[in-house]
Amino acid sequence: xxxxxxxxxxxxxxxxxxxxxxxxxxxxxxxxxxxxxxxxxxxxxxxxxxxxxxxxxxxxxxxxxxxxxxxxxxxxxxxxxxxxxxxxxxxxxxxxxxxxxxxxxxxxxxxxxxxxxxxxxxxxxxxxxxxxxxxxxxxxxxxxxxxxxxxxxxxxxxxxxxxxxxxxxxxxxxxxxxxxxxxxxxxxxxxxxxxxxxxxxxxxxxxxxxxxxxxxxxxxxxxxxxxxxxxxxxxxxxxxxxxxxxxxxxxxxxxxxxxxxxxxxxxxxxxx
Numbered sequence: 072x073x074x075x076x077x078x079x080x081x082x083x084x085x086x087x088x089x090x091x092x093x094x095x096x097x098x099x100x101x102x103x104x105x106x107x108x109x110x111x112x113x114x115x116x117x118x119x120x121x122x123x124x125x126x127x128x129x130x131x132x133x134x135x136x137x138x139x140x141x142x143x144x145x146x147x148x149x150x151x152x153x154x155x156x157x158x159x160x161x162x163x164x165x166x167x168x169x170x171x172x173x174x175x176x177x178x179x180x181x182x183x184x185x186x187x188x189x190x191x192x193x194x195x196x197x198x199x200x201x202x203x204x205x206x207x208x209x210x211x212x213x214x215x216x217x218x219x220x221x222x223x224x225x226x227x228x229x230x231x232x233x234x235x236x237x238x239x240x241x242x243x244x245x246x247x248x249x250x251x252x253x254x255x256x257x258x259x260x261x262x263x264x265x266x267x268x269x270x271x272x273x274x275x276x277x278x279x280x281x282x283x284x285x286x287x288x289x290x291x292x293x294x295x296x297x298x299x300x301x302x303x304x305x306x307x308x309x310x311x312x313x314x315x316x317x318x319x320x321x322x323x324x325x326x327x328x329x330x331x332x333x334x335x336x337x338x339x340x341x342x343x
Contacts, residue, residue, distance in 0.1 A: 072300050074104045075140070077292055078113040079305035080331040081106070085126045093335055094132060096342045104133040105299060107140035109292055111172045127176050136177060141169045143260060143294040148236035150256040150297070155246060159253050163298070218265050218319040223251060231261055255322050256297030262320035263293035266312065296326050305331040
C-alpha cells in the first residue's frame, strides 16, 4: 500500500513521542510512505540543521532512494502519454529538479541554498495563480457546486485539454475523454481544478478559524491521490479539501484521506 505524507505529516512523525515505534509499525505492515518534490522541498528549507537532518533520515528510512513524486503536471503528462500509447500503467517520471532534491534529502548534511528552494516553491505559487485566473474566466454548466456533474462533462474536458500536459501532447477532446476515463491521476487533477474554481471556494474568505486556507503547494498535492491509496496530513483545512477532492473524483478504487493523529493512533492501537 502506498501512503503519501505531506510536510505536516512528516513533521508530526518527527515530533511524536513514539516515533521509532511508528516507523517500525509502518515497515512491519509493508506500507510504503512516499515523499514528493513538494514535501522534500519544504523540509529542506528547515534552517535547524539537526531537525532537518532527522526528518530527512526518516524520509530515507520510509521512502528510500526511489524517485520522488514529481510536480503534478509532470505526473499528468506521463500518465496521459501512457494512455495515448495504449498503456494504462506508466513509469513515474523523473526530472532533474526532482533528482536534485532527492540527492539533497539523501545527504541532508548540506542543504541546498534556501533561496533556490524558495524560488522553486514560489514558481509553483505563480503557476497556481496563473491557472486559477484562467479557470475563473470560464463558464461551466451544470452548477459548479455539484462537482460530480461537472467532472467528465464536455465543457470540463475542454478545460483539461488546455492544461500544459495535454497541450504539449496535442491531445484532442476525444483523446482527453479517453485519458480522463482511464487515468486516476487525471481524475484527481480534474477534481482539484473543479474544487479550485467552484464558487464557495473561489469567494471563500482567505482565512478560516484563524488559519490560512490551502494554497499552492498544498492543493497541488491533490493529484498524488492518483498514485497512492492513502493521503495523510496534519493540516485540518487541507484534509477537508483533499477529502472533498477524493470523494468526487471517480477513481477506479476509493482513496482514503486521514489526519496524521488518527493515522498514527490507529497504527499504535493495531500494534498493541
